Every structure is written in C-alpha cells, then in structure tokens.
Amino acid sequence: MAKIEQDIMTPPAEISEKAVIKKSSYAKNRAFYVYTLGSALLLGVVLFSIILFIGKTGLQVFNDVSPMEFFFSFTWDPYAEKYGAAVFILGTLSLTALTLVFAAPISLALAIFTVEVAPDWLKRILRPLLDLLVGIPSIVYGYLGLTILVPFIRSATGALVGDGLLAAAIVLTLMVLPTITRISDDAIAAVPTELREASYAMGSTRLQTIFRVILPAASPGILTAIILGMARAIGETMAVVMVIGNTAQLPTDLYTPTAVLTTTIVNQIIDVEFGSAWNNALYMMAFLLLIISTIMILVIRRIRTKGA
C-alpha cells in the first residue's frame, strides 16, 4: 500500500519539477520567438516602405511625361523638360549582356578548374583569393579602370575617348567574377561523387564527365550564380560611373561614352530639387532597376524549385 502510494505520489513531484524548468525555458523561447519574428517583420516593413516610396515617387513622373516618351525617347535633357530614358535603359541592358558574355565563360571555367582539375594546395589558394576580390571597394575598381584600362583601350583600339561599354563591362566582369565562380564552385562541388565514379566507370574521359555529367547536374546552381552575378552588375554604380563617360547618347561602338541607369541616378540625384519632374524621373529609373532585380530573384527561385 505504502509502495503503491509512493508510486502514485512520486510521479507528480517529478512532473511539477519538469514543469518548472519548462515554464522558464518556455518564456525564454517565447521571448526569442517574439524577438526574431519582430526582426523579420521590421525588415519586411522597411523593405515594403522602400519599394512603396520609390514606386510612388517614380510613378509621379508620368504626370509630366508620357510613358511613351520616358521609355522610348532617346532625348534626355532635363533643362528642356525632356525625360527620355531609353538611352539609359538600353545602356543598362547592353552593359549587363556584355558583362554576361565576358564573365560567364571565364567564371565557369575557373569554377570547373577549382573543383575538378586543380590540386588541393591550389584550391586552398584560389578560393580565399576570390573571396578577397569581392572585398575590394568598387570605387577602387573604377579608379583602376579610369587610370589604367581606359588609356589601354584608347591605345589598343585607336578610340578617342575610350570610356564606354567595353571599359565598363571589363571592370564589371572583374567584379562579378568571384560571385559567379564561388557559387558555381559550390554547385559543382555538391554534385555527388557517385555520378563522377559512375561516369568514369563507363569509360568516359574527364572532359566528357565534366560536360555531360557534372555541368548538367550542377546547372541550376550555375544558373543561379550567373543571375546573382548579373544582379550585382546591374546595380553596380561607383565603378561604372568612372569609366562609362556619362553622356546621354546612343554609342556607335563599344568605346564611345554613354550612360546607364545607375550612373545617371548617382550623377544627378543630389543636384535635383525634391518633387520636381526630374527627381521623379530619376526615381522611376531606380524603380525600373528594382523591378529588374525582382524579376531576377523570381527567376532564381523558379530555378531552385525546379532543381529540388
């Protein structure tokens, strides 16, 4: 009887002790939950307000300028109330495309080399080296471009000015190279060893293994890497503004001065009065960049879900 009583009596005591521990840790968990949720919400609210503000301010430009003129006119002359952003939109798209053409093959080759070909000691040097490249401030890239690359382009092509899409694309290539390479590197390294072994077991050469097995298997990751690189190229400002020439004209070749969305914004935003059509036009250009990067992020998400 006593034993039974003890059996009955003991468990509640244990439970109550556990409950005490649970209660205090529950409060902590709850606090932590509220704190993290609050941070996430704060970020969400800030981001949403930024988008709302840029969008709202930007769209006001259409009170003064017709969308037709804004998107398709090549005349940007704020003092004559002409706000045609087509030069900058085309400039941004072609600069990004050119950067893609330069950067993607080199970065991919570098990534394949790092994972598949390079010996271990070289890998240990290459990866930190690429990380270091990311850390160099973009203004330094721009200055090097202005003082070394542009004169070089001038003497190599016989161009007069030398500033332009080519110089900007080369500078940008150097800047996005680490981004694309490191993410592709991770994607390629994540391809299961079994696939390589199976491929070699069937008698494939290293080249066949890389191009027929590893690259297709890693392709969602590589695509993500390229898009992330392009997103950086589209938004990059400081380096580009120093080598693009900042002239609102359609370039006839790759080394004639022109301008892109980001450089026009950075050059003019501090000089315009808030609330003017000029100011709104610049905000609209910023909104365009925001839309472009949002589309890129959506594409990445799509690729990721497909890959998984």
Added chain:
Amino acid sequence: MNLMKRVSTLTLAAVVSVGFTFGATSANAASATGKVVVAGSTALLPLTSQGAKEFKKSNPKVSVSVSGSSSIAGPQSVSKGSATIGACDWDATKAVPGFNAFKGLTAYKVAVIPFATIVHTSNKVKNLSTSQLQGIFSGKITNWKQVGGKDAAIVVVNRKTGSGTRVNYQAKALKGKSFMTKGNYKEVGKSGEMTTAVGSNPNAIGYVDLAYVKGSIKALSYNGVAATTTNVKSKKYPVYGVGYFLTKGPAKGANAAFISYIQSSKFQNGSLKKLKFLPYRGF
C-alpha cells in the same frame, strides 16, 4: 541558457556603452559652440578644407565637416537642413541661367575663383581665343589641327549640370554659348575627376579652377592672357567666379565664426592666396 545569458549581457554592455558615448557627445556639444557642416562646390573645396583645418586649431571644440559634390548641392543641402553652410560658385539667392533663386538664404562672399581651360601637358596648344573655345565646346571644331595643334581629334570633357564651375565657365569663357552633348564628349562629376580625365588623355580639353592645375595638366591662355591670379586681379583675365557661403537666414554661432574666419584678412591674404584663389574684396 548559457548562450542566452551571454547574449543578454552583451546586449546590455552594448546599450550601456552606446548610451555613454551619446551622453558624452551631447555633453561636449553643450559646452562647445556647435557644429559646422559645409557641402557643395568642389571648386571651393580646397579652400574650405584648408579653412576648416585652421579653424579647428583655434576652435578645437567646434566640429567642422567638409564635403564637395557640386555647387547646386550647396544651397539645396542648406534648404533641406542637411548642411549648415552651402558652398556655391554663384550667388544662389539670385537666379542664374538654368537655376532658380533660393529663398530664405543669406549669401556671404568668400573668395574669387579663377577658372582655367586645361589640356594635357603634352599638348602643343598654348592659347585659345573665345571663338575657338566656343567652337571646340559646341562641337564645331573637332580637330586640334584647326587651332594650331597636332592632327588629332579633340575630346571634350565637361562637368555635369549643377556644377558651378560649368556655370561660370559657360558664362565667362564661352560667353553663354551652349555645350555639345554627343560625340567625343564625356561628363565628369567633380573637379578631381576632371583633372584625372584630362590628365590621362593627351587629346582632351576641359576646365577647372586654378587650384587644381598641377601634374599632367596645364592651363591655356585665354585670348592671349595667361590664367594667373595676377591677371585676374588686374582684370585682364575674365574667366573667374565669386564663391559664396550660404546659410539659412543670417549665420549664427559656430557657423558665423567659421565664415568670419574665412573672410578674415589673415586667411584671405594667407592660405587662400597660396591655393591660387583671390581675396573677394574688390570684386
């Protein structure tokens, strides 16, 4: 649990130290005369930063921060309240072509800024006339051969709109003639970028205030008159502007002290002259 404790201790430490820092700063500010924030003209920047350096020596408790982007940013930052003094190469309380007058600002003359047409040191051309400059900057004269140089196309480097150097150069050197907008033409944001752009291209032409002329750029004569402070003083060389400091209403406290230091004859006849500016008195 341990981690939570550590995190919370760390947070507390951070909060306390931040609190102390701010508390200390505000205590300092209360005993000092205040702060001066100068924004605007890059043409005036060599002068303002030198002035700030000297002013801080005699007024160690006043915080002076100086930045330069373009002249129009000066009165605009003052109107918005992000700066206490706006440096501008023209009197922004009056309208100039392209820019409206700013209301509610007080303008103080601080210096005369001589502007020079600049080319690369390897360029043979030494002198250009008004009409030659008008031709070059409007894109009608496109080869150095046409103005006595070697056979090479001219690259025109301009400052972006909003620049006071551009406003003054267009009014004084080009007599109001408009600039080209396409072709062998590029725009730069600041005076420093102008010197880099012209200094790195043997066929480039541009303009900048005299304080920046050194290294691989040289100043051209204008209608046969050399770009020197002496020629500006004797009114032979007409390409100059007057630099202004603008404040919201009349300047008070530290800002008034800073402006009167810049206007003092000690500074006007000392550092200001060394930097190839001219005292504003008499202009």
